[in-house]
Amino acid sequence: MARRVLILGGTREARLLASALLQQGHDVITSIAGRTSAPTMPAGKVRVGGFGGSSGLTCFLADERIDIIADATHPFAAQMSANAFAAGRDCGIDYVRLDRPAWRAGEGDRWIMAQSTLEAARILPRAARIFLTIGSKLAHDFTGRADLRGLIRTIEPLREPVPETWSVMVARPPFTVEEEASLLRQHRLDVVVTKNAGGELTAAKLVAARELGLQVVMIERPLKPRARTAETVEEMVRLVSDQAI
Ligand code: NAP
Numbered sequence: 001m002a003r004r005v006l007i008l009g010g011t012r013e014a015r016l017l018a019s020a021l022l023q024q025g026h027d028v029i030t031s032i033a034g035r036t037s038a039p040t041m042p043a044g045k046v047r048v049g050g051f052g053g054s055s056g057l058t059c060f061l062a063d064e065r066i067d068i069i070a071d072a073t074h075p076f077a078a079q080m081s082a083n084a085f086a087a088g089r090d091c092g093i094d095y096v097r098l099d100r101p102a103w104r105a106g107e108g109d110r111w112i113m114a115q116s117t118l119e120a121a122r123i124l125p126r127a128a129r130i131f132l133t134i135g136s137k138l139a140h141d142f143t144g145r146a147d148l149r150g151l152i153r154t155i156e157p158l159r160e161p162v163p164e165t166w167s168v169m170v171a172r173p174p175f176t177v178e179e180e181a182s183l184l185r186q187h188r189l190d191v192v193v194t195k196n197a198g199g200e201l202t203a204a205k206l207v208a209a210r211e212l213g214l215q216v217v218m219i220e221r222p223l224k225p226r227a228r229t230a231e232t233v234e235e236m237v238r239l240v241s242d243q244a245i
Contacts, residue, residue: 002026003067005240008084009042010035012201013098014072016233020040021070021240022161029064033080034136036156054090061091070240071097071227076195078222085225098236099229101199103199103206110209117141120193120217124148130174131189133205134219151187173201180208181195195219202219 005021007014007030014030021028022044031147032039034048051057061069069088081097105111109153114120117134121141123188124130130150132142136158149165152158157170167187184192184205192209194202196218209216230236 001242001244003240004065005029006031006064006066006069007042008071008073008080010077010218011072011074011100012199013100013233013236013242015040015042015234017070017072018044019100020237022235024237024241026240029066051083054086057083057087058090061087061093063178066093067239068094068096070236071095072236075100075102075197075221075224077239078224085227094227095227096239097224097227097229098233099224099231101231102196102198103203103218105218106210108210109206109216110214113217114217114219117195117219120219121145121148124191124217128186128191129189130217131184131187131192131205133192133194133202135195150189150191151183153183175202175204177204177207177211180205181212182206184212184214189214191215192219193217193219196221 002025004027007018007028009030009032018028018030028044030042030046032048051060069084071081071084085095114123117138118141127147130138130148132150132152136154136156139152139158140160143162143166151167151169153171155167155172158168162168190207192214205217228239230239
């Protein structure tokens, strides 16, 4: 049965999901936050910008006669997922989520887990030279510690200036293991700091860190509402189509 689906996007999986659902005959609107300059647009209808919290989303769901919310936001987009879950519950509309598997430490990895960026910044060894790949919003948690230095890599330019002891690089994934290893060596970095985003596009830095014997401070994912979840786009298509996975 064709359904009217609101995809909450901002990820590669959300774009793949839009194409796959359209192919199956569903009526799809993808919503993106509109933070990225020149984002790659998904197929089908797209709306851009916040809804105005869960109450704004509730109105949108009613106005657009949405049957199901397919949350394919990034694992760290906790606010959007919480709002979507609440709006779905209030409107009696199904909410399902695509949770891409988290990265797991393997043999040879030297990971230290942190619950938040603040904790990550706190537990870093004194005078560490770090490779910071946590997005453009929270770099100040690290640059505020005068003994730390290193390289900050973001997809979007940083909003605030950083002390000149830091190098800054704007680049878009994917990256190869060779590229990551070369960056780590060139900047003489000794700790990689990252959020546990999961996925293949940005995993090369973890392999490079393992090969060079470097520590990784891994920031754990925020909790998202308990819901029916899929791990892959294919599973998510089945969930949206109300089939067992
Ligand atoms: P967030 O903290 O969960 O959301 C903050 C607010 O941004 C939401 O309350 C909502 O505003 C708006 N928003 C977020 N996603 C939206 C969407 N798909 N459509 C419409 N509005 C949206 O999210 P975030 O961490 O800032 O991430 C923003 C977007 O970037 C997400 O869509 C996410 O998938 C993508 N992204 C995030 C990360 C990351 O590391 N956090 C990485 C890659 C991509 P209203 O309350 O006004 O509705």
